[in-house]
Amino acid sequence: MLTVDVHTHFLPFDVLAAARHGQGFDGMTAARDAGQEWLVHRQGFRWPVPPVFYDLTARLAAMDQRGIDHAVLSAAPQLFMYWADAGEAAGFCRAVNDALATFAAGSGGRITAVATLPMQDPAAAVAELRRAVAGLGMRGAEIGPDVAGTPLDDPGPRTVLAAAADLGVPLILHPYYVGASPGLADFYLTNLIGNPLATTVCAARLIFSGALDELAGLRLVLTHGGGYLPYQIGRLDHGHRVRSEAQGCAHPPSAYLPAFWFDTVTHAPGPLRFLADSVGTDHVVYGTDFPFDMAAGPLADQLAGTGISDAAAIAGRNASDLFGLGL
Numbered sequence: 095m096l097t098v099d100v101h102t103h104f105l106p107f108d109v110l111a112a113a114r115h116g117q118g119f120d121g122m123t124a125a126r127d128a129g130q131e132w133l134v135h136r137q138g139f140r141w142p143v144p145p146v147f148y149d150l151t152a153r154l155a156a157m158d159q160r161g162i163d164h165a166v167l168s169a170a171p172q173l174f175m176y177w178a179d180a181g182e183a184a185g186f187c188r189a190v191n192d193a194l195a196t197f198a199a200g201s202g203g204r205i206t207a208v209a210t211l212p213m214q215d216p217a218a219a220v221a222e223l224r225r226a227v228a229g230l231g232m233r234g235a236e237i238g239p240d241v242a243g244t245p246l247d248d249p250g251p252r253t254v255l256a257a258a259a260d261l262g263v264p265l266i267l268h269p270y271y272v273g274a275s276p277g278l279a280d281f282y283l284t285n286l287i288g289n290p291l292a293t294t295v296c297a298a299r300l301i302f303s304g305a306l307d308e309l310a311g312l313r314l315v316l317t318h319g320g321g322y323l324p325y326q327i328g329r330l331d332h333g334h335r336v337r338s339e340a341q342g343c344a345h346p347p348s349a350y351l352p353a354f355w356f357d358t359v360t361h362a363p364g365p366l367r368f369l370a371d372s373v374g375t376d377h378v379v380y381g382t383d384f385p386f387d388m389a390a391g392p393l394a395d396q397l398a399g400t401g402i403s404d405a406a407a408i409a410g411r412n413a414s415d416l417f418g419l420g421l
Contacts, residue, residue, distance in 0.1 A: 096410030096421055097393055099157075100166040100266070101317050101357045101381025104207075105133070105147035106193035109173065119186050120178050133172070137273035141172060146385045150200055156384070157204065160392045163410065166417055167198060168236035169210040170386075171270035176242040180215040187212045187222055195230040206419055208266060209235040214242060216250040220257040227261050233417040234263035238270045239296030246296055247303035255309055264313040264355070264416055269293055285388060293321030297354065298330060301347045302340055313416065314353060317381065319360035324372045327351065355416060357381030358408065359390045363399035375404040379413045 113124040113133055121136035124143075134140040146152040147170070157165060169190050175183045191209045198207040209226035211219040226232040235258065241251055246267075258265050269289040278284045293316055300306050300314075316323065323330075330347035333340040343350070351373050359381050360366045370378050380396070383389040390396055393409055402408065414421040 095406050096164070096414065097162050097380060098164045098166065098410040098413035098419065098421065099160075099162045099382050099384070100315060100379045100413045100417070101268075101359060102165050102167055102384045103147070103170040103386065104167050104194055104197060105143055105170050105173070106190055106197075107148040108189070108193060109133075110143055110148060119182075120175055135172065135272035139172065139272040139274075141170075142387070144385060148197075150197055153197075154201065154204065160382070160384070161394070162382075162392075163204070164413075164419065164421060165205050166208060166233070166266075166413065166419075167194065167205050168208050168266060168268070169194060171236070171238065171268045172272055173210060174213070174238050174270045176212075176214050176238060176270075178214075180212060180218065184212040184215060184218040184222065188225075191222070191226050191230060191232070195226075195232065206417060207232045208417075211235050211237055211254065213237055213251060213254060216253045219254045223254065223257055223263075224261065227263055232263075233419070234258065234265055236266040236268050239267050239292045245299050245303075247299045247305040252305055252309075255305065255312055259309045259311040259313075262311070263418075264315055266315040266317065267293060267296060268317050290318050290321035293318060294323050294326070297321070297323045298347070301330070301350045302334075302342050304342050304344070306350050306353050307344045312353060313355070315355045315357065315379065315416070317357050317359060317383070319358070319365060319369055320354065320356040320373075323354070324351075324356065324369050325365070327372070352377065355379050355412065358393075358396050359383050360396075361390055363397075366396065367400040367402060370400070370402050370408070375402065375407050376412060378408045379416065380409055 113122045123134045132140045194207045198205040209232045269292040275284040275288045278288045
């Protein structure tokens with residue numbers, strides 16, 4: 095059975111090397127603690143960077159160990175850099191995408207790359223998306239659910255979504271942060287609650303704003319099981335019925351679920367079963383969030399106890415169709 099991991103991350107070695115020498119982009123530095131190397135952001139967040147992030151041999155071995163045939167690889171979201179100077183961020187994104195394309199090209203056909211984009215400059219982001227797809231052979235992009243606070247339904251970011259729809263490539267929406275979120279600083283809640291919340295807010299705004307009416311061909315992958323969207327879609331439908339503020343879309347919110355694909359990273363069989371029942375197994379794709387410590391396990395572990403019968407679609411067929419992998 096073909097397995098395709100659509101949610102797995104990459105760090106260019108050159109980014110780490112610059113940080114090691116005190117020249118990291120946006121002030122990133124590298125540190126070692128108990129034998130583990132870390133990237134440290136000036137806003138306070140630090141994350142472990144074992145070689146599997148940037149070493150191709152280690153990556154392919156890890157894929158073999160986890161039973162993954164193919165990976166749709168994206169830059170670690172801490173590298174989005176939406177808060178940086180727009181011109182410098184555009185150059186950084188180009189370098190990251192070039193490194194990622196080279197990494198994928200050396201994988202013997204086992205890795206497909208998606209781009210990172212300088213979303214704070216929509217025109218530059220559109221240009222980089224077109225370069226990545228036409229020039230580097232990438233199959234889409236991974237972007238944040240907002241751009242340093244600007245929602246994706248804003249006219250600027252919306253032009254990037256329109257370009258993806260025009261190119262016929264999907265966008266992976268992935269939360270990001272390099273410091274603690276207000277009110278969520280304790281207990282790692284910035285990630286545990288903040289990440290799925292950011293995804294949910296983004297998806298709801300795209301629905302209620304009418305952006306998905308305008309961009310009917312847009313295909314979006316929601317990480318971490320879609321945040322809270324699948325589990326509160328009835329509440330959104332009710333709000334659309336009874337509140338004038340929630341009637342900016344042409345149809346009830348649940349009618350827009352086919353615009354989204356949802357990864358399997360729910361960390362429990364009950365929610366994954368509910369997700370598949372709610373959106374259909376044809377809109378669920380296997381993901382891991384590897385190599386971060388919040389990663390979910392191999393496909394068999396994730397599906398255990400769910401009772402899901404159409405495992406082949408979730409394992410790889412849906413992802414192959416969505417990203418045009420031809421596998």
